[in-house]
Amino acid sequence: MERIPLGNTVFEGRNNAYLIPGDRPTLVDVGVATDAVRQDLHDGLDALGYDVADIDAIVLTHWHADHTGLAGEIQAESDAAVYVHEDDAPLVAGDEDAIAEERRISERRFEEWGIPEEPLDELTTFLGGHEELRGDTVDVTPVTDGDRIAAGDDELEVVHLPGHAAGLSAYAFDGDEGREAFVGDAILPKYTPNVGGADLRVDRPLATYLDSLDRLVDLDFARAWPGHRDVIDDPAGRARVIADHHRERTERVLSVLDEHGPADAWTVSAHLFGDLSNIHILHGPGEAFAHLDHLVEAGVVEQDGTEYALADADAEASELVAVPETKR
Template sequence: MERIRLGNTVFEGRNNAYLIPGDRPTLVDVGVATDSVRQDVRDGLAAVGYEVSDLDAIVLTHWHADHTGLAGELQAASGAEVYVHEADAGIVARDDDAIAEERDIREQRFDEWRIPKGPREEVTSFLDGHDDMYGNSVDVTPVEDGDRIAAGDDELEVVHLPGHAAGLSAFAFDGDEGREAFVGDVILPKYTPNVGGADLRVDRPLETYLDSLAEIADLDFARAWPGHRDAIDDPAGRARVIAEHHRERTERVLSVLDEHGPADAWTVSAHLFGDLSNIHILHGPGEAFAHLDHLVAEGVIEQDGSEYALTGTAVDVDALVPVPETKR
């Protein structure tokens, strides 16, 4: 397996694509559709003796543009089959109904979160202004949890791990030191993946993501190959650290409501993160919402329209946000 480092000046940065050589050359994730990343992919393939036309399969971890943007043109140049989880297939294929649904949910959430007019216009302009980063339409082969995809000289197993995105999936394989996986943005080595704003279609986003972290810990991969930055040598340990981060954030959200009284998601976000710009105008209140939504479902706070308030119920944060046990 060869890692291809991709630039990315639009989103989080330092993206990865992974080439699996062999009888069925396979590329895992493809980067955003910009000229510089297009050249990064071609140069990375050429460095190990491959061209785009050699690709037989492309596997996508989730629908975000920095993972899927070049899929359409790479497929057109190679004839490669493109695989992505069925929950994200419509958006990757650039299906009008799937895209319209995501945008309708976006407008609904912006109303619910009470994002003010100025920031709302700014983030909408940012998102709509980067539509071209998603590239050309793709003929997608949907997959689901447990499916196996021929890749290189072996196969990849689909492991559905939603939260950051509805269809986010890891692709597991037998590595030199045991079971490994390409994990996209399920876990990252430096940042914590956004939950709540990164994919507005996810129901109960925090609970869903915590379940995925627990599964990462239970699977106990020997190594994880993320969508950004370097390999993670203790994926289960990293999942635990991220869960602990969300436990601390839950405590912060409760403190905001205790100190300032009832508040909407935008106000809670401002207390947590301060002033926000471009994509973070989506991710900040999205993360606040994920925690508020979880606390409502657990009966710890109550929702009245767009406002959230404490109920006075005793709170056991350890039980609300479980941190998975690790086997090492």
């Protein structure tokens, strides 16, 4: 397996594609549809002795454009099969009904979160100005948890890890150090993946993501190959660190409501993150919402319309966000 680093100046940067050589050359994620990233991918393949036309399969970790954007044009040139979890398949395929529904959910959430007009206009302009990053139409083959996909000279096992995206999936394989996995944005080596704003289709986003972190700890992979930056040598440990980060953020959300009183998700986000621009106008209140939603479900916070108020001033974040024990 070979990692192909990809640039990405539009979103968070430093994407990865992975080439699995062998009888069925396979790409895991492909980068956003820009000229610079296209060149990065072509140069990376060329350095490894491959051409786009050689690719037989493309495996996508989730539907975001910085992981899927070039899939359509690669498929058109190589006739590669494209696999993605069934929950994300309609968006990757460009299904008009699925895209329209995702936009309807977004519009409803933006109103519920209380995003003011000016930042909302900035966000809408940013998102509308990057539609082309989705790339060309893709003919997808949906997969689900536990499915196996022939790749290289072996196979990948689908491991569904929703939270950051509804269909986000890792792909597990037998590696040099034991059982390893391509994990997309389920865990990242430096940043914590956004939860709540990255895919507004996810119900109970924080609880869903915490369950996925718990599963990652149980699976105890020897190494994880993320969608951004460098390999993660202790995936279970990293999952535990991220869960602890969400425990700390839950404490901060409780403190904001205790100190400032009832507030909507946008106001809580402002206390957490300060001023936001472009894509972070989505991710900030989305993250705040994920935690507020979690607290409402726990009975610690009450929701009245768009506002959230503290109902239990004695609540402890450690009892609301469990941090799984690392097995090693």
